[in-house]
Every structure is written in structure tokens, then in C-alpha cells.
Amino acid sequence: MGRPVLTEQHREQRRRVLLDAAHQLYRERNALPPVADIASAAGLAKGTVYLYFRTKEEIFVALLEDSFAQLFAALAPLLTALDMDQPGTAARFARAYTQLVRDSGDLLQLAALGNTVLEKNLPLEAMQRFKLNLAQGMTQAGALLERGTRAPGWGATLLLQTYALTLGLWQALDFPDALRPLLQQPALQVLQRDFHTELEAAIERLWSAAFN
Amino acid sequence: MGRPVLTEQHREQRRRVLLDAAHQLYRERNALPPVADIASAAGLAKGTVYLYFRTKEEIFVALLEDSFAQLFAALAPLLTALDMDQPGTAARFARAYTQLVRDSGDLLQLAALGNTVLEKNLPLEAMQRFKLNLAQGMTQAGALLERGTRAPGWGATLLLQTYALTLGLWQALDFPDALRPLLQQPALQVLQRDFHTELEAAIERLWSAAFN
Amino acid sequence: MGRPVLTEQHREQRRRVLLDAAHQLYRERNALPPVADIASAAGLAKGTVYLYFRTKEEIFVALLEDSFAQLFAALAPLLTALDMDQPGTAARFARAYTQLVRDSGDLLQLAALGNTVLEKNLPLEAMQRFKLNLAQGMTQAGALLERGTRAPGWGATLLLQTYALTLGLWQALDFPDALRPLLQQPALQVLQRDFHTELEAAIERLWSAAFN
Amino acid sequence: MGRPVLTEQHREQRRRVLLDAAHQLYRERNALPPVADIASAAGLAKGTVYLYFRTKEEIFVALLEDSFAQLFAALAPLLTALDMDQPGTAARFARAYTQLVRDSGDLLQLAALGNTVLEKNLPLEAMQRFKLNLAQGMTQAGALLERGTRAPGWGATLLLQTYALTLGLWQALDFPDALRPLLQQPALQVLQRDFHTELEAAIERLWSAAFN
DNA sequence: CATGAATGAGGCTTCATTCAT
């Protein structure tokens, strides 16, 4: 009676192809590309996209979710291994964390779209799932930090602050390419810093307060 | 020289009317309103808008600049009065600062548009001016913090981090209205916090590390 | 010969299921539903629909043919029993006919689609068959009216006029649901009449002229 | 302060150009043409169409309203001049009316779209206006028929029936071009009649009953 | 200066139909 059940795998593959194409185009253009372009970059027809995503925005939230999932996955062992009784916890975490962020690709770029662009045309359910995943990730990672000796919620709060600092710093220090040349001006000194360097310092500062 | 002065005043008035209309509409709709709507809300014709702003986005950057200017203006006396030799500096600042933010209207909402929406269609010069203002504001306010006894740049850095934490936290905790009902779910606990409360705690933490 | 029979029955069953589903959805939405919806309402797959109908429109013409067949089937005994020598023939027919129409479900709604929507994408052959059926129905029923004493074609003509009056009246008095509330306005009085009441009067008038 | 008030005239002109273009295309294709085609046929840009009509469908209702207005305008003198005390009223009206219909262009073709196609995407207000106009036209023309000696509503009712018969007959006798060749078949005799001839006969029958 | 009519690029989404399995 019809087709075998290769379906589920196949479906996942297709989604992947589309996500990769979208990701690629997003990087190139720094803006949500038209669906037509995504489709053709994926070697599929325009209509096919809508078999896998209900909305263009849903594609990008999916991308964002992937990035977050990866980040949290990488964060877990890091937090587990973190020896919080030794001095220098903050510095050690800041360094490792910055590396994670560095490896996380366009996470921040995508995340910055979140509140403004993506929410505009996103099926409610998709938005909800995204927020739930985010909350869950923070809660679980937060628990790893508490080690039973801290007040419940302490870890999640610290991670929330960490995330906020990261996202905000990225936005403050990100410049459109066209503006890059102007960065030379001394008056712009505060803003012409290297994001990752600055991130490490900021996180260390935040965490050092949390571990005293 | 009679003409230009009158003209200049008039020009400023017109800009103001347009900015107010745009601001108002933005608040109502949570999205950049069409130029036609801004114009008619201001009691002007569509084409007139372009006599005062080159781009729709320029309107909103102007709004953003205003907000920042106000914030920095309010920040200066606060920083000047801040007695950094007393204990509790961080807490005192956090409290006062949170109040400023609370009073600053839609600063954050607008600021979140920055890197993604506004930069997309902004005359280079406008973008540049905005970044310069921001940098200058931070540098100057930062100097107030240093009081000569700190390394140059120390204050600006702290303020940059403060700003980043504020902006990022706002984005993390902001929910589209449509999602508000779902906030009840316990799984979303981490994200269902009150922004200003959370902000005060985060800033205090950040600053407490800076003052040890 | 065992196979084809079973097959033929089966085929007829399938068609029926699809027709019923289509009919149902059409009533609910007042518009030709997407094939996907018809299929799933029938518990079948989209592709399957095309094993039984060449075109979406063909489904609805089939529905229409069914309705007409029923109407003519009910009309025959009525016309046969009609005593045209008695006075009041027109009134008696009008009453009985209106009842038939009332019982005929969505015949008119579907019929109104005919010239505009359905013809747009209908295999020529299907359109032809439909028109033939209609013509035949009228001719045969018309013959019943003539009773040999009238000129050939007289009956069919009267029935054609009867049908036309019915269809046209339905369209004139049909209002989209969204407009229903506005029917209160006195200016709309002419159009806010009950279709069946009006139909009976109109048919009686038409027929009374034919029987003098 | 800006533009003179040539506007209103100009606006009317533009509407006319668009309506004519739409009308023309509709005749050619027997289907609502794409807005892009209407625009280019009118020598205007696509977006311009939406300065004059909110919806594609609104264009066609406007066309329909025009046709009706013309028909009613022509009907008034005809009804006024109609000597209802002479015998042969029905025949005289039927002849004159049929001529009006013949001259009315695509009125019927457009009218047949009404309940099905047009209502699908029509601003409520436009639909309402259309129905009001129609009702008003019938009511006023109906009053002319009553000459004070008939029950109020009698005339409007007769006209409603007249309209219904006209519209329905047109639909019954209209064949898509592709089917024209098949009309030769004797089985289709009932339906292969000339619309205007048939209309005159039908109207005469209807009216002859009304004037006895 | 101010106007607002005109422009036309831009982009999403729906859906009938096909066809490989």
C-alpha cells in the first residue's frame, strides 16, 4: 500500500539540505534570502520548501535552534569539568566559553534576528518551541553549575546573564562591512575592539563576581 | 541671516513631529511602520518625509540617537555623584541605572533593531554618526568613572559591558505578545522573569567585580 | 469476468466517497476546496483522486450531474401526475416544484459555478456530457408536459425557462454570509426576500402564462 | 501648498482607463486577467492599480455596476413610455428590453461571476455598495411600473423576476467556445437556441402573466 | 517647501497535477 517508510530519514535529509542552503546564503548576504533562492541553492523547487517549513522564518529559527543545541551540548562537559573550588574559575570558564562561541558559527548573528525579524512571521508553535528549548538548555546547564551546593536557579541565572552579555556585546561591536573602514577613527576606539577578546574579559568579570 | 534661522527652527520642528509620530507608531505596532503612515500621523504628506530624512531607517536611528543622548545625559550626574570609595557601589549604581533604563522608554526595543533591520538601509553617513555618538557617549561617561585613578579606557569598557548586558538581557527576556500566555509553563521559568529586576541583579554582579 | 465486476463496483464506491467528501467540504466553505483536502476528507491520498477524476472541476460537475439527475427523476412523476386541464395548474406546479428545489440540496449553488468556474478547467468531454445530460433531461421532461397535444419543444422550452428563472433568482437573492447583517437596511428590501417563497411566486407567474 | 484640485476629474479618468483595460481583457480571455496585465494594458504600473481599486475583484464589480447603471438608465424611459393599458404590453416590453440587453455588452457575463468569483475577495464595503445599487435600481424602476395603481413592491418584484430570468437564461444557453462545435448534435437542441430570441419569448411570457 | 500620484521591484505562498516507487 504505497511507499515504504524510508520517509523519516529522508525527510530529515531534505530539511538538512534546505537548512544548509539557507545558512550558506544567509552568511553570504547577511539577510534572510528569498525562498526562491534557498530552494534553488538546495536544488529543489520553490514549493518543496513549504513541505518542510511552514514559513521562511521557520527555516531560520530551525537554524538557530541547531546552533543553540550545539552550544549547549558543548557547554555541558565544560561545566561538568569545571573545578569551582580552585581559584581562577572565572578566568578558566571565560577562556573555554569564548572558544565555544568562536566555534559556534553564526549563532549570534542569527540570534540577533530573533526578537525583531524572525518573530514577525513565525508560526506560534515554532516560536514557542524555540523558547522552550532555550529555557530548557539554560535550566539544565544551570543545574550542572549548582552541584547541589547552590540555590536552585543560581546556575540558570548566571547562564542567562552570560548569554545576554554575549549577545549584547556582539551587537555592540558588530559593524556592517561598509562601515569597517571608518573604524580607524580614534573616536571610535571603544567600539573597535575585537569581539572575542572583549567577550572573554567581560565574561570573566561577570563570573568572578559570581564565584566570590 | 533672518531666513536660515527661521528655516532651521522650522526644520527642527518638522523633524520632531515626524520623529514623534514614528515613535508613537512604532510603539503601537512593534514594527517599523510604513512611511505613509508616519507621514499621515504627522499630518504631512509622504513625500515630505524625504525632505527631512533620506531613508525610513534614518528616522529610527535618529530616534535611537535621541534615546541614547538622554540616557547618557542622565548617566553623567549619576556617575559623578557615585562615591566609589564607599562599599556597595555596585548595588547603588545598579539600582540607579535600572531606574534610568526604566525611564528611557523604548530605547532597548529600538536598539535591538540596530544591527539587523536598521543597518540594512541606512545612509552610510547616518550609521557612522550613530556609532560615533555611541562611542563618544561611552568614552565620556567612562572618563567620569575613572576619576583619574583608573587606567584610561577602564570606564568605557565597563560601560560597554553594562550596555551589552542590558541589551542582551532585554532581548532574552522579551517575548512577543502572542507568546505571553505560554509563559505560564514552568519549563519557561528561566525566561519568565521581570526584566528590570533581573537587570539590576545582573548589573550589580558585573559591577561588583569591577570594584574589587 | 469476475475481476472487472468487482473492480467496477469498487471504482464506483471510490468515486462516491470522493464525491461525498467534496460535497461536504464545498458546503462548509462555499468554495471549491483544494484537492488535498478532498482526498484527506475521503481518507485517500492526493494522487488517488486523479485515478477517478481527471480534474478537480470534474468532481464538481459530477456532483452537479447527480443533483440534476435527482431533480429530473423527481420531476417526472410530478409532471405525469399534473392535471393540466384543471385550473390552478400553475399554482399547483409551482408549489410542488419549489418543494423539489428545496429538497435538492446544493444544486443551485453548484449550478451557479457552472459557466464561470467549472468550465475553466474541465475536460471537454466532461463538459459535453454534462450539457447533453441536461439537454436530455429537459427534453424528456418536456415531452411529458406536451402530452401530444402541444407543439414539440413547447415543454422543453417551458422547463428551460423554469430552470433559468430558478437559477437566476437564486443568484439574485443569495448573499455571502458576511453581508447577511446588512440585509436589515430597508434599501435592500427587494433583495432580502426568502428565496423559496419568491421562487414559488415567480414560477407560478411564468407557468400561468403558459397555461392560458 | 502643493497640487491644485484637478484631482477628482483626474482620478475618474484613471479609473476609467483601468476599467476599460480590464473590460477589454476580460472579453478577450473570458476570465479575470492578472492585475499585471490590466495595468500594462492601461499603460500604468502594477502598483498604480491599487491606488484606484483595493482588490482585483473590485475592478470587476465596478464594471458590473457601470453596466447595471446603464441598463437601469435605459430602462427608465422605456418603462415610463410603456402604455400598460393597451394590449400587447408584454410583447412590446419584451422586444424593447431584449434590445437593451443586447446593447448592454458583457453585463450578463460579468453578472454571472458575481456570486461565485467576485464575492471571494471583495472588500465588504464594495460588495455592499453593489448590492445596494442593484436594489435601488430595481426599486426605482419598479415604482415606474406601478404608476400608483399597483401594490407597492409589485413592480420591483416583476423586475427582479425579469432580471433572474435573464441571468439564468444566459447561463443556461452560454457555451464555452470549445464546445460550440458540439452544438450541432440534435440531442442538444434545447440548448442550442439563440439567447436573445429565447430571452424575448421568455420575458414576454413572464410579463403577459403579470398584465392579466 | 510641500505634495501625493506613480512607480515597479520584491517575495510569499498556494495548489493542481505528475510520477517514481
Place this chain on the structure above:
DNA sequence: GATGAATGAAGCCTCATTCAT
């Protein structure tokens, strides 16, 4: 026969911006 994934044509409408008056 049945399936449903894939296709890609089709078409509406919005809106920033320009420019003739």
C-alpha cells in the same frame, strides 16, 4: 491500484522612493 513527494506556474499586494507640479 495507491501513494505522497515534488514540482513550478500563477498572482496578489505592499511599500520605499521619486518627481512633476
